[in-house]
Amino acid sequence: MSILEAISAKRDGRANTDAQLCLIADGASDGSIPDYQLSAWLMAVFLNGMDDRETADLTMAMAESGERMALDGLPKPWVDKHSTGGVGDKTTLVLLPLLAACGLTVIKMSGRGLGITGGTIDKLESVPGFRIDLSPEEMKEQAREIGLALTGQTPRLAPADKVLYGLRDVTGTVACLPLIISSILSKKIAGGAEHVVFDVKCGSGCFMKTLPEAEELRTGLVEVGQKAGLKVRAAITDMDQPLGHTAGNALEVKEAIRVLKGEPGRVHDLVVHLAGLALESCGAGDKADAASALDSGLALAKARAWFKAQGGDTTVFDSEDWQTAPCIRIIESPAAGYVSKIDSQAVGKLVIRLGGGRKQKSDVLDPTVGVELHVEIGDKVEVGQPLAAIHSSSKIEFEPFIQIAESPVEPAPIILA
């Protein structure tokens, strides 16, 4: 069997065998298959697709291309979550301590942000002292102690995915469902989880613009995940407006802490929903248990313990007077009426311009900057009422990103499916 046979089979619309997909994943991770052959195969996959069996086999091959976290010895159930990414998505910061507070063991690897989608690692790095480079051994030790550990992605887990993902980015083969699904799932499996909750974002502020597209991704994640031996739950949630009231690294950590302290709203509701799915998957409770653990302050206490364990400054829980930007500009409503649109794309791009997001992987971020939203879609507003605040390092001009309509507007629910 050769890589040329694997490329030719996919080129001719035939399915790749498990052995061929292992050859590709192993060859990508050890460098024995050159980039140009991998990228020819990626384009053939983009154009001719892969069935669920192939996607599951590729997932397992990539998961096994490096080390796998061995969580044995830690209390079960072992849980992970994954969001497909959107503007203002700080869910992980609240959900992880909530799940740990409910008695689950949570081990998670998170990424950095690229483009308009923020990354959990960038957000946590805005907290002074927070370590995002735990070794697998440190992860396990910390999870044993407090039920929760999070780190940046390590090249030791699913190295094949790292190579293929890098190539997809420069060969026009990113938007391919089987490759997206196997990339996501392989990292979850290598990370050792048994139960995974997926938050599939849908709307103008993320990759899946329409409900049918999001449904397709959700179905793929669930079905392929199950084939690959995971217990999977997935929600489709709204990303037509930014999630919650902030976009920007320190601003989002501050909002997450407010939610942990009891602030109601869409972030609270989304976190409780996702936690409910995780508890149901594990047979360890339901949404009501999640709500009670959040509202009682158990999750907040777990978050403090988590930040402390990873070296983070826990005074961030006591005041919002940290990582503040020098310029704050208030945007006032130009008219009376109802908020009809908050353009997530525009907000995401503005955060990048402010220095809070990356155009290129090498960009260094300013943790203090971002957009604070005082309204949500559907809110009634008066002329001159503050709609948003722009936190920046210096004065900046920008296009308006909030629209006001004369008649009442019904916002999309946070949980779409």
Place this chain on the structure above:
Amino acid sequence: MSILEAISAKRDGRANTDAQLCLIADGASDGSIPDYQLSAWLMAVFLNGMDDRETADLTMAMAESGERMALDGLPKPWVDKHSTGGVGDKTTLVLLPLLAACGLTVIKMSGRGLGITGGTIDKLESVPGFRIDLSPEEMKEQAREIGLALTGQTPRLAPADKVLYGLRDVTGTVACLPLIISSILSKKIAGGAEHVVFDVKCGSGCFMKTLPEAEELRTGLVEVGQKAGLKVRAAITDMDQPLGHTAGNALEVKEAIRVLKGEPGRVHDLVVHLAGLALESCGAGDKADAASALDSGLALAKARAWFKAQGGDTTVFDSEDWQTAPCIRIIESPAAGYVSKIDSQAVGKLVIRLGGGRKQKSDVLDPTVGVELHVEIGDKVEVGQPLAAIHSSSKIEFEPFIQIAESPVEPAPIILA
């Protein structure tokens, strides 16, 4: 404009612009576009195709990616020929001196063999002293003196094709008509020819197995060639049996010399047909003129002058006692009847096994070995009559490649269209 846009356009089934194709050709030749992006684009072209305009633009972009032979100063017309390659195809060795004997200026770059298809350069290298590394300046000087020069491919002409061809070989994107056509034509244009005669092989012993496939390639070569400013004629010729009576490097040179000396048969007929097309294209004569220049010995004299000019030992014209193999094994007919099949694929593979052809580019050839055929399809044979002789460096076992039928068999004509 970026390479990613060019890849995405082709991926999505849109046409590439002239500017995009120039970007690709220039980026391939100067190394500014990495292999992995070129190969993703090649696979997208393989699966989504290119129209004639794109193929012509790519042809010109590749032709202009390096130097172009400037033939000005040499007597017109300037002629080149190209064969799509087959087992036992020694046409060039006879056709080139014939065209020069007819007063045309012939400048040709030839390749080495790979797989079952032999290469003119390998055949000529079997002649002691024959130089196949003439510089463009030497080519021009020799063509001025004797009307004819041939050399191996130089990296100075159409370097983009060299890069893309190398990638196609290892990414499963060889069998793609627009890429085949632009590869062939770009080298012809960079070589400076105005008139080109194509010999499109058709049958079990070459790439195009059926007449419709060969017709498609011929149409593409003619139409795209004309768009790119060439005057093109093309024949489709039979490759269901090896061409002529030999396959193997020195053996084929010996046969070519016999044809130059007047040996009748399929090689003779094919060469006269192709020469007729070239003369008609140039308005310099027809098939009858070609036949007369061959049969009168003018072409033989030109061949001697050619071999001498390139340093080749001209005693090869006087005797066949050079580059001879130590073992010659005669294959006798197992039955009386009619030759119904001579398996070209099997003959080509046997020549490789004997050491006369390449499995890999780096293989070093034995010029002495090969297969000599004493019969053609349709010949009546007796039991025990010699059918073929295997020339080898040591004893070798092989499967029979000639079939004998009880009833008479009509061979395909050498010229199919």
